[in-house]
Amino acid sequence: MSLAFEAVVLPPAAHEMRKRVRSFLREQLAAGAFVPRCSGWTIFDREFSRSCGQAGFIGLTWPCEWGGQARSTLERYVVVEELLAAGAPVGAHWIADRQSGPQILRHGSDALKAAVLPGIVRGELFCAIGMSEPDSGSDLASVRSRGERVDNGWRINGRKIWTSSGHLADVMIGLFRTDPADPKRRHAGLTQFAIDLHSPGVTRRAIRNISGREDFSEITFDDVFVPDTHVLGQVGDGWKLVTGELAYERSGPERFLSVFPLLVECLRARPKADSPLVQAELGRSVAHLAALRRMAISIAAKLDAGGDPATEAALMKDLGNALEREIPERLRSLALTDPASAQTAPYRALLAHTIVDATSYTLRGGTPEVLRGMIARGLGLR
Numbered sequence: 489m490s491l492a493f494e495a496v497v498l499p500p501a502a503h504e505m506r507k508r509v510r511s512f513l514r515e516q517l518a519a520g521a522f523v524p525r526c527s528g529w530t531i532f533d534r535e536f537s538r539s540c541g542q543a544g545f546i547g548l549t550w551p552c553e554w555g556g557q558a559r560s561t562l563e564r565y566v567v568v569e570e571l572l573a574a575g576a577p578v579g580a581h582w583i584a585d586r587q588s589g590p591q592i593l594r595h596g597s598d599a600l601k602a603a604v605l606p607g608i609v610r611g612e613l614f615c616a617i618g619m620s621e622p623d624s625g626s627d628l629a630s631v632r633s634r635g636e637r638v639d640n641g642w643r644i645n646g647r648k649i650w651t652s653s654g655h656l657a658d659v660m661i662g663l664f665r666t667d668p669a670d671p672k673r674r675h676a677g678l679t680q681f682a683i684d685l686h687s688p689g690v691t692r693r694a695i696r697n698i699s700g701r702e703d704f705s706e707i708t709f710d711d712v713f714v715p716d717t718h719v720l721g722q723v724g725d726g727w728k729l730v731t732g733e734l735a736y737e738r739s740g741p742e743r744f745l746s747v748f749p750l751l752v753e754c755l756r757a758r759p760k761a762d763s764p765l766v767q768a769e770l771g772r773s774v775a776h777l778a779a780l781r782r783m784a785i786s787i788a789a790k791l792d793a794g795g796d797p798a799t800e801a802a803l804m805k806d807l808g809n810a811l812e813r814e815i816p817e818r819l820r821s822l823a824l825t826d827p828a829s830a831q832t833a834p835y836r837a838l839l840a841h842t843i844v845d846a847t848s849y850t851l852r853g854g855t856p857e858v859l860r861g862m863i864a865r866g867l868g869l870r
């Protein structure tokens with residue numbers, strides 16, 4: 489297999505969409521609805537998500553029947569790119585729009601679609617990813633949380649951890665063992681469920697991260713009932729489903745645009761005459777971002793054409809995350825060594841926050857070692 493990154497020209501509808509999002513963002517900024525931040529896609533803000541829903545920026549590609557607008561993946565690409573570049577707080581609806589909604593559309597029952605999708609599109613119903621467990625991160629097939637058959641549904645027991653916004657979300661799509669583990673067929677006997685996080689038996693505990701924010705959580709399930717209508721796909725097919733979901737999780741521009749607002753603030757706060765060193769550093773970062781953007785757009789086009797860009801997405805996430813970790817470090821060293829670099833208080837505060845936050849960029853959504861293993865497998869090298 490070879491990797492295919494085709495040069496893609498955005499269609500006129502995508503340019504129209506970009507104008508709409510920019511005008512929305514200008515209005516929101518003027519109204520004081522948000523202050524630009526790095527990793528805006530992890531910042532949970534119910535009000536802002538509701539505004540995005542009202543403006544028609546959630547569930548864009550979904551069928552009209554479920555509240556969507558049946559638009560192209562490239563139009564959606566432009567929307568998420570603009571929201572990220574502006575540092576808008578889109579974390580509440582991000583997971584639902586990016587992967588849970590599409591997963592339910594592909595594999596859910598009509599009852600589940602009706603219960604969940606319209607609320608997501610309105611920016612009022614939020615989702616969480618239930619993959620990692622205390623002893624299962626990279627090795628996802630080792631999950632031990634389990635589902636047992638009962639009348640009309642399933643009884644769920646176990647524990648998920650590092651669940652982004654899990655303490656605030658409404659529905660989790662989680663991976664559970666529904667057959668005893670078989671060391672010879674590690675990927676068999678797993679099933680995905682859509683679990684109502686307000687159900688009896690669900691206990692949620694927010695976890696504070698290194699920057700002091702409570703972005704993720706630990707969720708315990710004690711005899712939680714899940715109806716048959718909330719099983720995704722076929723019982724036992726969970727591995728196939730979860731790997732498909734991960735391709736959506738890894739393929740978006742949030743994997744290289746998290747620190748874009750920091751670059752913008754750096755340019756805004758810079759002295760009138762940049763030193764050659766500053767110019768070279770900023771130019772290098774912007775050139776890298778431009779190359780990654782071309783890759784991201786070609787991945788969106790491949791998704792639009794019904795292709796499976798899992799290997800391309802893993803490559804883009806790995807390269808994007810490496811750059812996202814590098815940029816704040818480069819800017820930090822400029823701030824320390826070059827007086828002709830940006831030095832204002834708001835810029836330095838954003839830089840300090842981003843340096844701490846960036847430690848998580850290469851963990852969330854899969855580590856570099858795991859991604860590189862996937863890329864090697866995708867290329868037939870292992």
Ligand SMILES: Cc1cc2nc3c(=O)[nH]c(=O)nc-3n(C[C@H](O)[C@H](O)[C@H](O)COP(=O)(O)OP(=O)(O)OC[C@H]3O[C@@H](n4cnc5c(N)ncnc54)[C@H](O)[C@@H]3O)c2cc1C
Pocket residue numbers: 616617618619620621623624625626627649650651652653704848851852853854855856857858
């Ligand atoms: C901010 C943040 C948000 C997150 N949100 C979610 C979420 O919403 N839902 C969710 O389910 N999870 C979430 N996670 C968890 C994340 O997916 C895991 O942290 C990640 O998959 C790594 O798993 P682990 O932490 O158990 O580390 P481990 O799997 O224990 O890995 C530890 C180290 O060993 C390396 N390693 C592991 N296996 C191999 C191998 N086979 N070959 C080479 N090296 C290897 C890893 O690369 C890593 O460096 C989140 C994590 C973070 C930091």
